[in-house]
Amino acid sequence: MTKWxxxxxxxxxxxxxxxxxxxxxxxxxxLARTLVLDQDFKNRPxxxxxxxxVNPYFRSREASVELEKLGIEAINPEGSxxxxxxxxxxxxxxxxxxxxxxxxxxxxxxDDVGARVLSSLETSFHRxxxxxxxxxxxxxxxxxxxxxxxxxxxxxxxxxxLRFSGIISNSHxxxxxxxxxxxxxxxxxxxxxxxxxxxxxxICAETKILDLMTxxxxxxxxxxxxxxxxxxxx
Amino acid sequence: MAKVLMKGNEAIAEAAIKAGAKNYFCYxxxxxxxxxxxxxxxxxxxxxxxxxxxxxxxxxxxxxxAAATGKRVFTTSSSPGISxxxxxxxYMAGAELPTVIVNIMRGGPGLxxxxxxxxxxxxxxxGGGHGDYRLLVLAPSTIQEAVDLMMLSFHLADKYRNPVMxxxxxxxxxxxxxxxxxxxxxEDELPExxxxxxxxxxxxxxxxxxxxxxxxxxEDNSWKLHAKYEEMKKHEIRFEKYKMSDKNEIMLVAYxxxxxxxxxxxxxxxxxxISVGLFRPITLFPFPLQQIQDEAVKKNIKKVLxxxxxxxxxxxxxxxxxxxKKQIDFYGRTGGIVPSPExxxxxxxxxxxxxxxxxxxxxxxxxxxxxxx
Numbered sequence: 001m002t003k004w005x006x007x008x009x010x011x012x013x014x015x016x017x018x019x020x021x022x023x024x025x026x027x028x029x030x031l032a033r034t035l036v037l038d039q040d041f042k043n044r045p046x047x048x049x050x051x052x053x054v055n056p057y058f059r060s061r062e063a064s065v066e067l068e069k070l071g072i073e074a075i076n077p078e079g080s081x082x083x084x085x086x087x088x089x090x091x092x093x094x095x096x097x098x099x100x101x102x103x104x105x106x107x108x109x110x111d112d113v114g115a116r117v118l119s120s121l122e123t124s125f126h127r128x129x130x131x132x133x134x135x136x137x138x139x140x141x142x143x144x145x146x147x148x149x150x151x152x153x154x155x156x157x158x159x160x161x162l163r164f165s166g167i168i169s170n171s172h173x174x175x176x177x178x179x180x181x182x183x184x185x186x187x188x189x190x191x192x193x194x195x196x197x198x199x200x201x202x203i204c205a206e207t208k209i210l211d212l213m214t215x216x217x218x219x220x221x222x223x224x225x226x227x228x229x230x231x232x233x234x
Numbered sequence: 235m236a237k238v239l240m241k242g243n244e245a246i247a248e249a250a251i252k253a254g255a256k257n258y259f260c261y262x263x264x265x266x267x268x269x270x271x272x273x274x275x276x277x278x279x280x281x282x283x284x285x286x287x288x289x290x291x292x293x294x295x296x297x298x299x300a301a302a303t304g305k306r307v308f309t310t311s312s313s314p315g316i317s318x319x320x321x322x323x324x325y326m327a328g329a330e331l332p333t334v335i336v337n338i339m340r341g342g343p344g345l346x347x348x349x350x351x352x353x354x355x356x357x358x359x360x361g362g363g364h365g366d367y368r369l370l371v372l373a374p375s376t377i378q379e380a381v382d383l384m385m386l387s388f389h390l391a392d393k394y395r396n397p398v399m400x401x402x403x404x405x406x407x408x409x410x411x412x413x414x415x416x417x418x419x420x421e422d423e424l425p426e427x428x429x430x431x432x433x434x435x436x437x438x439x440x441x442x443x444x445x446x447x448x449x450x451x452x453e454d455n456s457w458k459l460h461a462k463y464e465e466m467k468k469h470e471i472r473f474e475k476y477k478m479s480d481k482n483e484i485m486l487v488a489y490x491x492x493x494x495x496x497x498x499x500x501x502x503x504x505x506x507x508i509s510v511g512l513f514r515p516i517t518l519f520p521f522p523l524q525q526i527q528d529e530a531v532k533k534n535i536k537k538v539l540x541x542x543x544x545x546x547x548x549x550x551x552x553x554x555x556x557x558x559k560k561q562i563d564f565y566g567r568t569g570g571i572v573p574s575p576e577x578x579x580x581x582x583x584x585x586x587x588x589x590x591x592x593x594x595x596x597x598x599x600x601x602x603x604x605x606x607x
Contacts, residue, residue, distance in 0.1 A: 056348045
């Protein structure tokens with residue numbers, strides 16, 4: 001078992017949004033995997049909804065087989081729509097959200113453009129209670145400062161018609177990530193958190209980096225990541 | 235500059251700005267649309283022009299006009315979009331206008347699909363448009379290389395007064411990797427653009443055109459272009475070798491991200507005692523014909539294996555390089571299916587096993603014939 005305190009997920013609907021390439025899909029997949037193993041969530045169904053309508057590749061649906069094996073329900077477009085980058089909302093999506101018995105994780109496309117899909121489901125989200133998390137990678141060009149991140153937050157809230165509940169600090173440089181990358185990322189998340197009064201829900205990092213870090217380095221809950229959405233040669 | 239994490243499409247866009255290209259015309263198409271999205275944000279910040287045309291035809295002709303002014307201009311598209319631009323690309327080659335065109339390839343033919351492919355090799359390298367012309371074609375395999383080659387493309391376009399095309403399969407556009415940009419793009423000195431149309435105040439008017447009704451003038455122009463392509467063959471061939479040694483039994487030839495899959499396969503085979511090397515062309519025109527031949531004819535190389543995300547296109551250039559001096563085999567997946575390193579490993583193991591088997595049968599035959607004697 002991990003030495004880290006895991007993020008505290010309390011709501012039935014958990015919406016994962018953020019800038020392009022902030023790592024939303026990887027965070028969603030890992031959050032689902034972590035919750036299914038968490039004793040607190042025992043006997044509660046976990047499902048993951050791929051609501052990415054803007055990216056053509058590297059989407060959480062690619063991890064479906066692996067997640068279903070763990071007992072996580074993965075809801076994706078089927079047939080040839082699986083491969084499309086069209087704005088398709090499956091008819092059963094609203095039902096899944098409204099009838100959710102357990103915990104639902106919604107993986108959403110990047111920026112305000114990707115988050116727009118949420119506004120069509122807004123009433124369903126409000127009927128159930130939801131948390132919406134901002135995945136933040138300080139090493140991405142449009143979220144490298146407090147001002148630019150704040151701008152993105154405003155844009156996403158306006159296009160989704162939903163409000164943020166917390167920040168998931170997910171700073172990384174893929175294989176070039178070091179403990180410093182994580183720490184520097186936390187600094188940006190803290191600055192944003194302070195500026196707009198939004199709590200830090202958790203910190204994400206690959207387990208191999210976390211292994212190198214001592215517990216007192218991070219004062220927030222931690223979601224350890226094991227990458228699922230790999231490039232063909234990885 | 236510090237490393238940033240970027241999607242290939244964004245990195246290509248930023249690299250163009252770094253190379254001083256501030257005139258971008260585009261029409262969106264998956265999987266390259268993020269280039270346009272990124273530049274729609276960035277161009278106003280750097281005083282550049284972002285213009286979405288009404289179609290790829292319009293975009294390609296905007297490039298012609300803008301390139302004629304001597305400014306650095308570019309577009310990006312994906313396979314079917316690039317097909318639509320071919321007429322204007324041929325015109326720009328004929329009129330000797332420097333342009334940079336990026337093709338983030340998806341599966342074809344026709345409307346095809348949106349997943350990665352390398353099936354526009356012929357279109358890029360053999361002339362997708364009409365007439366006696368060539369494009370200088372570059373193929374990166376990492377996002378950092380895409381950045382470096384994108385900047386270089388603008389230099390080479392100006393150096394040769396010719397359109398340059400950079401091609402990458404969809405993954406080059408969509409995947410994310412850490413990249414570093416130079417503070418300033420350092421390039422060799424270029425000839426003055428005395429051909430640029432900048433307004434004829436106080437001088438004779440200039441014309442940028444590819445129409446030559448007099449056949450002698452047209453022939454002269456074609457031979458002039460030909461001479462430039464010969465110069466490119468002399469000076470611009472680029473390639474990279476991976477784990478090539480005199481222990482190799484098999485030599486792979488692959489480009490773009492396909493080469494990275496091959497590298498993973500090579501590392502795996504090495505751990506099992508099978509020695510394989512990789513030759514990766516970076517320029518697809520000019521193609522490293524001689525360099526491939528020099529490696530392939532080496533005694534230790536039993537077979538050459540070409541691997542592509544197509545049904546065998548670069549294969550024809552490798553055949554042209556090797557001229558029947560070594561046996562060539564091919565492995566390919568297409569339509570958006572990316573071969574896995576395991577597939578490549580299995581293909582190579584199959585080749586090695588076959589060879590061992592044929593050696594055995596040959597040995598048996600000799601022992602039999604000895605008995606007979």
